[in-house]
Amino acid sequence: MLACRVDGIINDLSSTAGDQLADPVFRSDTEALSLIRHDTAHVLAQAVSELFPNTALATGPATEQGFFYDFAAEHAFTDDDLIRIESRMHEIIDRDETIVREEWDRERALSWCRENGQPYKAEIIMSLPADATLSFYRQGNFVDLCRGPHLVSTGQIGHAFRLLGTAGAYWKGDRSNPMLQRIHGTACRDADELAAWEQRQEAAARRDHRRLGREMDLFHFQAEAPGAVFWHPNGWTLFQTLLAYLRERQKTENYVEINTPDIMDLSLWQASGHWEKFGENMFTTETEGRIYALKPMNCPGGVQVFRQGLKSYRDLPLRMAEFGKVHRFEPSGALHGLMRVRAFTQDDAHIFCTPEQMEAETQRICHLVLSIYKTFGFDDVHIKFSDRPEKRIGSDEIWDRSEEALQRGVEASGLSYTRNRGEGAFYGPKLEFVLRDAIGRDWQCGTVQVDLNLPQRLDAHYIGADGEKHPPVMLHRALFGSLERFIGILLEHHAGHLPFWLAPIQVVVATITGAADDYAVDLIKALRQRGVRAEPDLRNEKIAYKIREHSLAKVPMLLIVGKKEAQGGTVSIREYGSSETPILDMESAINLISKASESRLAQVF
Known part of the structure; x- marks a missing residue:
């Protein structure tokens, strides 16, 4: 059984013999996910180096959400390039290349940097103490400076990863330094975990605050x-x-x-x-x-x-x-x-x-x-x-x-x-x-x-x-x-459906016919006097159209009034997300709504 953890208990997993890291305990280990992501970042760097040979490598750590690697390349990476890079990464994993740790002295390390056009690696090396042990990891023909640890071979990473996009990133996060190209992605332990991650991403896209900001006319x-x-x-x-x-x-x-x-x-x-x-x-x-x-x-x-x-x-x-x-x-x-x-x-x-x-x-x-x-x-x-x-x-x-x-x-x-x-x-x-x-x-x-x-x-x-x-x-x-x-x-x-007390527009009073306009105006006035943020919709549009529009804007409550409601002093209430349309007299509706607003209730009903 695997007894190691990524937090430093084991310093060199590459020296581990055999295929013990493929043990199910490894795949179920939460901390081992960081190790998988770190190795995936190295495979990303290898794929980029193979496809774009003149690229200089910066750094590529694992993160809480996945991994990234920063590159200095003459070529600006495109979405089509990411598809090619991801395909090459799958090939590298299928090769199951052994990952070997090598320790070099400073002279050899700097010579490798000069010969391979790696100024950022050279800068890292020069920032370390002169007597520091410099560890390089080799997988196939690819070599990278890294303190480790790593898996035994690229095949153990698996194929549960995705490249997500590119962004600009200053070297060492300092805007006075050169701008690099960052490719970021995510990696999971298995296909089921990746599928669950993708479902969360789809849910996040539906909840994107920038889209909601447009729909709700916020900013x-x-x-x-x-x-x-x-x-x-x-x-x-x-x-x-x-x-x-x-x-x-x-x-x-x-x-x-x-x-x-x-x-x-x-x-x-x-x-x-x-x-x-x-x-x-x-x-x-x-x-x-x-x-x-x-x-x-x-x-x-x-x-x-x-x-x-x-x-x-x-x-x-x-x-x-x-x-x-x-x-x-x-x-x-x-x-x-x-x-x-x-x-x-x-x-x-x-x-x-x-x-x-x-x-x-x-x-x-x-x-x-x-x-x-x-x-x-x-x-x-x-x-x-x-x-x-x-x-x-x-x-x-x-x-x-x-x-x-x-x-x-x-x-x-x-x-x-x-x-x-x-x-x-x-x-x-x-x-x-x-x-x-x-x-x-x-x-x-x-x-x-x-x-x-x-x-x-x-x-x-x-x-x-x-x-x-x-x-x-x-x-x-x-x-x-x-x-x-x-x-x-x-x-x-809240996916845009803010608690009732917090919604910028709490109530829209929508008319079915122009005959209810005066009644709607009186209703709006009464609501506002009770501190409710209410707006009228007296447009000459079908009520179904009004309902769809205000639902898209995530208005918590619609009060629908027509000729019948105006004559009877009632309102038809449609709360966001509910198919029920209770009918109340005006005063009861106003009391209920103002109480919900004052009490900071999530919903009125």
Whole structure:
């Protein structure tokens, strides 16, 4: 039986003899899926090298969703090329080529890079210690630099994979570096798993928020403002409804709301550490001899508000919320509707507290976040504890204290979590709240981050009980993370059929005949007076046409009125997704609908 795992227990699977990796235990092992995907990425690189011999290889890791490989090629890969590449990959797997590990010294490795036109591999080698062991893996005539591990042969990968497309990607993610071509795909353990994945992809395509945004007339994008949203009236109503809800919840938790400038002098970002660690993702401008930066985060501005006036330990905790518009450079190839933008609104809050208060504040935030997610229909939430990254500010002592305090806080909340090593913010560790949607996809949304660095760097302090100055603990808290992205997630989770209280248009009153127009107008007026977002449809169109159109726009409820309803003071109700059409008197209908809206019910009936 196979006893190894991909997490490092075994360093070199290629030295394993025989066909034990074909054992059923391997195929059923969840962690082994990463190994399959890594090997599929190598087969992709081999196929590209065979079909396009002058291509330089960059890197090709496994990912949570599949794999990718970055290439520097004179030829721009097309959809037809992907078909050829995928076919060649199947051939390579059918060859069942043995995968052999070889260890080379630096001179031999760099000589191979020069002879084979592999500058990116050479750069990787030069970044490693001079005495580092350089492992290369050979399969057939193909050789690649890789630390491993790998399977015994290409045949063990199987044929349950798909190439999905291409995108641009900067070398090392730095826009000052050359743009490479990324081919990405997915791989599964067997055909059944791949078929299930394809079904999920079809479901995701039907739920695509960009398509729903058009059908529901919520927003659009255009080339003149890449990565920025043009909100339409319906979309902006949805946005403002979310804001109103968050403001209400934060008010009950004793938050105060602030607002800070969108653009500030570069010196502030240098002092905070953002320019050093995050500068490549910031937009800057120069005027009157000064350099300014559009804020990528709200936190330095929040510290400036805290610093105004003397603060005592009796004033803490101070919970300051801000719905701040932030701007971050994202490569154009990475932009994706509302999910990946360059300008977005963070539902930030910064809690300034004493070290003794931090644990209780962390618990309070955790319960608030989970309660809010439940309101929107997300009951399956996973928490990740992300600790210190390689690229960070602050001493190890401060990081030790921050991580220990945050861990105590989440454990005191009685919540389970997993460790996400090396994925903390550059200024402190964090909790990440990951939502699972209706079709099983995970979305990282809210965060809680402990920061003992920024208050010190920006000279923020309070007067303690001992009469001395002390830097506060700063907790960064986001509930949705990005309102734009959360709206995209909501649309896809609910397939556009938003909970009744949240829908931008809750009710459309549609007439069957012009004789009911006055009655419909009175009905609209009464609904609006009760706070219901209602719109009339008095067009001279058949009622079946109106029903189809508003159903496509995912309007939760249609109130259908004709001459009979106008004379009797009734309405025929058609709720989205239901074939039933109950008839109620006007007052009963209005009471029922307004109660559903006020109570934040998903549906009226």
